[in-house]
Amino acid sequence: MSTAVSANRLELLQIADAVAREKSIDREVVLTAMEEAIQKAARSRYGAENEIRTQIDRKTGEIVLNRLLEVVEDVDIPAIQISLKEALGRNPEAGIGDYIMEPLPPIDFGRIATQTAKQVIVQKVRDAERERQFEEYKDRIGEVVHGTVKRVEYGNVIVDLGRAEAICRRDEQLPRESFRAQDRIRAYVLDVRREQRGPQIFLSRTHPNFMAKLFGQEVPEIYDGVIEIRGVARDPGSRAKISVISNDGSIDPVGACVGMRGSRVQAVVNELQGEKIDIIQWSPDPATYIVNALAPAEVVKVVLDEEAQRIEVVVPDDQLSLAIGRRGQNVRLASQLTGWDIDILTEADESERRQEEFRQRSELFMETLDVDETIAQLLTSEGFATLDEIAYVELDELSSIDGFDEDTAQELQTRAREYLEATEKANEERRLELGVTDELAEIEGITSAMLVAFGENDIKTMEDLAGCAADDLTGWNEVVDGERKHMDGILEGFDILTEEANDLIMYARVQVGWITEEDEEETEGEAADGEAEEAAPEA
Numbered sequence: 395m396s397t398a399v400s401a402n403r404l405e406l407l408q409i410a411d412a413v414a415r416e417k418s419i420d421r422e423v424v425l426t427a428m429e430e431a432i433q434k435a436a437r438s439r440y441g442a443e444n445e446i447r448t449q450i451d452r453k454t455g456e457i458v459l460n461r462l463l464e465v466v467e468d469v470d471i472p473a474i475q476i477s478l479k480e481a482l483g484r485n486p487e488a489g490i491g492d493y494i495m496e497p498l499p500p501i502d503f504g505r506i507a508t509q510t511a512k513q514v515i516v517q518k519v520r521d522a523e524r525e526r527q528f529e530e531y532k533d534r535i536g537e538v539v540h541g542t543v544k545r546v547e548y549g550n551v552i553v554d555l556g557r558a559e560a561i562c563r564r565d566e567q568l569p570r571e572s573f574r575a576q577d578r579i580r581a582y583v584l585d586v587r588r589e590q591r592g593p594q595i596f597l598s599r600t601h602p603n604f605m606a607k608l609f610g611q612e613v614p615e616i617y618d619g620v621i622e623i624r625g626v627a628r629d630p631g632s633r634a635k636i637s638v639i640s641n642d643g644s645i646d647p648v649g650a651c652v653g654m655r656g657s658r659v660q661a662v663v664n665e666l667q668g669e670k671i672d673i674i675q676w677s678p679d680p681a682t683y684i685v686n687a688l689a690p691a692e693v694v695k696v697v698l699d700e701e702a703q704r705i706e707v708v709v710p711d712d713q714l715s716l717a718i719g720r721r722g723q724n725v726r727l728a729s730q731l732t733g734w735d736i737d738i739l740t741e742a743d744e745s746e747r748r749q750e751e752f753r754q755r756s757e758l759f760m761e762t763l764d765v766d767e768t769i770a771q772l773l774t775s776e777g778f779a780t781l782d783e784i785a786y787v788e789l790d791e792l793s794s795i796d797g798f799d800e801d802t803a804q805e806l807q808t809r810a811r812e813y814l815e816a817t818e819k820a821n822e823e824r825r826l827e828l829g830v831t832d833e834l835a836e837i838e839g840i841t842s843a844m845l846v847a848f849g850e851n852d853i854k855t856m857e858d859l860a861g862c863a864a865d866d867l868t869g870w871n872e873v874v875d876g877e878r879k880h881m882d883g884i885l886e887g888f889d890i891l892t893e894e895a896n897d898l899i900m901y902a903r904v905q906v907g908w909i910t911e912e913d914e915e916e917t918e919g920e921a922a923d924g925e926a927e928e929a930a931p932e933a
Contacts (some may be wrong), residue, residue, distance in 0.1 A: 407452075413519060420522070425450055427518030432457060440498065445474050447495070459498040465490055527558040528593035531586045538607040539597070543577040553579055553597060560595035567599050568631035568667050580665065582607060602626035605634055605671075608662045613651050615640075621647045624676040627730035631669055633719075635687060635727045637676040648673050672727075680705070684736065687728035691717035694741060701891045704735040711740045735871075755779060763809045772797065773806075785810035821846050830854050837901065839894070844885055851884045860902035867895040 410428065414421040433448040436459055440446065445462040463476040465488050476494055484494060541553040541560065549564035551573050562581055573579060581597035582604035588594075598604060606623045615621040620642050628634040640647040651673045652659050659671055672690075677683040684705055685693045695708040709717045717738050718725050729736045739747070752774055759770035762781055776795055778784055784792070785807055792803035821842035825835065828849025833856050835845055853859055868890055869883035885895070903909045 423522040424519060425452065427522075430518060431513075432459075436498070443471070443474065446498070457500065459500065460495040461498055463494045463496055465492045465494060524593045527595065528586060528588065531558060531583065531593075531595050535583050535586055536603065536607075537583050538580060538604065538611070539583055540578065540580050543573045543575055543579055545575055546573055551579065553581070555595070558595055560597050562597040562599065566597065566601070568669070570631065571599070571667055580608075599666075600628065600630035602628050602634075605636060605662065605666065608665055609636065609651060609658075612658045612661050613653070615645060615647075615650045620645060621650055622676075625731045627727040628669070629723055629727060631667055633670045633672070633723055633727065634666075635672045635674060635731045637674050637683070637687070637731060639676040648675055674731075680732070680734065684728065684732050684734055687731050688717055688724065688736070691724065693717075695744075701893075702735070703733065704737065706737045706739060708739050708741055708744045711742055714738065714740050759784075762813045763806060765806070769806075781810045781814055785814055818842050825849055828854065831856070833905070834859065837898065840898070841888075844888055847884055847888075853884065856902050857906050859899065860906045860908055862899055862902075864892050864895040864899065867898070868892050 410421055410424040413424045429448045429450055432450075433446055436446045436448065437444060440461070447460045447462055449458045449460075450456070451458070462474070464474060466475045466477065467490060469475045469477050476496075488494060539555055539560075541555040544552045544554045544559065546552070549567075551562040551567065553560045553562060560581075560583075562579070566581075566584065567573075581599050582601050583595065584598040584601060585596040586593065587596075603626065605628060606626050609623060610616045613621065616623060616638075621638055621640050623636060623638055625637040626634065627636075636651070638647040638651055640650075650658075659673065663669060663671060674686040674689055677686060680700075681696045681698060684707065685696065688707065688709075691709055691713045693707055693709055697706040697708075699705070707717070716724070719727075725736050725738055752771075755774040755778075756767065756770040758781075759765060759773050759778075760767060763770070763784070772795055773784065778787075787807075789800065789803050789807065792798060792806060793800045795803075798806075825842060825845040828846065830845050830849040831854060834840065834848065834854075835842075848854070848859070853862065862884075865883065867883050867885045869886050870881050872879060872881060900909070904911055
């Protein structure tokens with residue numbers, strides 16, 4: 395009998411070793427799970443009210459069952475308590491509040507108890523396996539992994555990675571892509587996180603970085619760091635743009651990524667189900683970078699608005715459809731890649747707009763300076779855009795215009811200043827009429843016209859200004875019916891930058907006591923750090 399018992403004990407340890415090896419988890423975890431399973435079965439056998447502890451000897455495999463009893467003065471619950479008198483008979487050093495271990499005879503597992511024990515062990519082993527997977531993959535986010543399709547559930551692909559199981563959701567797969575069991579799959583580790591049913595590894599084949607990693611595998615120069623990928627924009631399964639730069643002047647980054655007869659780029663295209671890839675050269679100059687990004691369209695001229703991160707691109711009339719691309723794809727990808735909003739105009743559109751601007755400025759000068767069309771057009775042609783420029787420019791600059799003499803220049807400046815003074819006076823009266831307080835009028839950089847705009851939008855006190863956001867002043871962009879539109883701000887048309895709007899609002903908040911100047915400096919520092927982090931390219 396003892397030989398049989400020994401064999402069973404030995405078998406218990408062998409099973410623990412086998413499970414630990416198969417599931418790549420610690421042997422101790424398996425043995426602990428077994429102890430919990432036996433403990434649960436023993437409670438079913440001796441009664442759930444008992445506090446039972448199980449221990450498996452790590453060397454011999456012997457199972458020891460004990461009942462835990464608390465030492466008390468008067469016993470209320472015999473299953474978990476023992477009187478002090480009885481406890482002292484077993485252990486002379488026992489005291490109230492101590493615990494006594496009472497040995498229990500071994501149990502024969504019935505069918506139900508065995509099933510219960512098995513479920514506990516399976517669950518504990520599965521939990522340990524998932525924890526091991528999480529620990530192993532949590533630091534592998536951003537890597538490309540290979541696996542085998544295990545099954546497909548409602549379009550989601552379950553992937554066997556060898557030592558773990560992962561999921562590639564339908565929205566993270568390429569359009570028209572289908573997988574079957576046993577197919578090989580390559581994907582990007584998007585996220586690894588703990589969920590209610592255990593740790594989950596999420597894969598993606600649509601993420602821009604997946605394409606970057608594929609190029610890193612196909613192009614040795616990228617792997618070695620000689621060529622850097624600075625940006626990727628994708629319309630998964632359809633088209634993509636990738637920008638590269640070489641750290642070695644003798645190596646052409648675009649040529650290296652394309653490869654001999656396109657072999658390198660073709661390998662990536664094949665992996666991505668025929669996704670067309672434009673490889674462009676990155677440039678530190680935004681205008682050059684954007685022109686490159688709009689390839690294959692030719693660009694005639696660009697006009698940048700650095701504060702709004704917006705650029706106007708002029709293309710030949712016959713290149714408009716090429717620059718925009720099918721359903722706006724080319725310009726959309728170029729915008730994603732560069733981080734700039736891109737407006738595309740034809741040469742005819744730009745010419746028409748310039749003529750309209752010229753006409754409007756000429757009319758402004760004719761009306762405000764009371765001059766004829768010829769003089770107004772001369773001023774516009776010389777680059778004057780506002781009355782302030784005419785009123786306060788050096789007199790020599792005006793008198794040097796063909797057809798103007800010093801008296802004409804002096805008269806123009808006088809008329810411009812008189813008009814501006816009259817406008818200032820009218821704005822001041824309107825400001826008082828609207829009830830805009832003097833404390834707002836005293837803020838440096840705010841003009842009388844801005845104060846009127848404030849009053850007409852119910853911003854009349856320092857507290858009203860403090861409650862604003864920068865977008866309220868400068869305007870904002872939002873998508874309406876699938877189209878990006880600009881919504882006017884209170885100070886629209888005053889050429890106020892977002893940074894200046896923030897400064898005004900923070901000044902107002904300090905004045906009304908919402909924050910201190912130290913808070914303001916701290917906020918500015920955090921904003922600067924955030925911009926620096928955004929500017930840093932991903933490794």
